[in-house]
Amino acid sequence: MSSIRATVTACSSQTRILIRDECSDLLIARLGPLEQAQRFALRGLLEAVALWDQQRIDVVLFADDGSSWEQVGLADALGVARDAALLKIDLVPAEIRRRRSKRLVGLGSFVQERRLLDSVAGGRG
Numbered sequence: 001m002s003s004i005r006a007t008v009t010a011c012s013s014q015t016r017i018l019i020r021d022e023c024s025d026l027l028i029a030r031l032g033p034l035e036q037a038q039r040f041a042l043r044g045l046l047e048a049v050a051l052w053d054q055q056r057i058d059v060v061l062f063a064d065d066g067s068s069w070e071q072v073g074l075a076d077a078l079g080v081a082r083d084a085a086l087l088k089i090d091l092v093p094a095e096i097r098r099r100r101s102k103r104l105v106g107l108g109s110f111v112q113e114r115r116l117l118d119s120v121a122g123g124r125g
Contacts, residue, residue, distance in 0.1 A: 007117040050086035
């Protein structure tokens with residue numbers, strides 16, 4: 001198992017990315033929706049982190065019904081994850097609470113992503 005784990009949570013309004021190693025957070029990002037991103041941007045970002053640390057990353061993808069991992073090249077048309085040499089991908093359906101904000105309030109705490117990532121990692125052992 002890789003020492004780097006990533007979780008990507010997507011909904012219609014944003015994409016949240018949390019990448020952690022055994023000790024701390026490596027990357028926390030809140031980006032626009034998947035539909036607005038270039039097709040291979042997310043895969044490229046994840047692979048770049050793997051290359052930087054020179055090891056494979058375990059990636060867990062959570063999405064609401066409006067998000068498609070197929071359009072960003074991380075799953076096929078049947079919803080099967082497309083692993084790569086640098087990425088071990090798992091797809092998990094997630095319900096994301098929708099919260100409207102009139103102003104940018106920062107990246108947030110990523111509590112939900114941390115809890116989900118810890119629960120998935122605990123089940124692999």
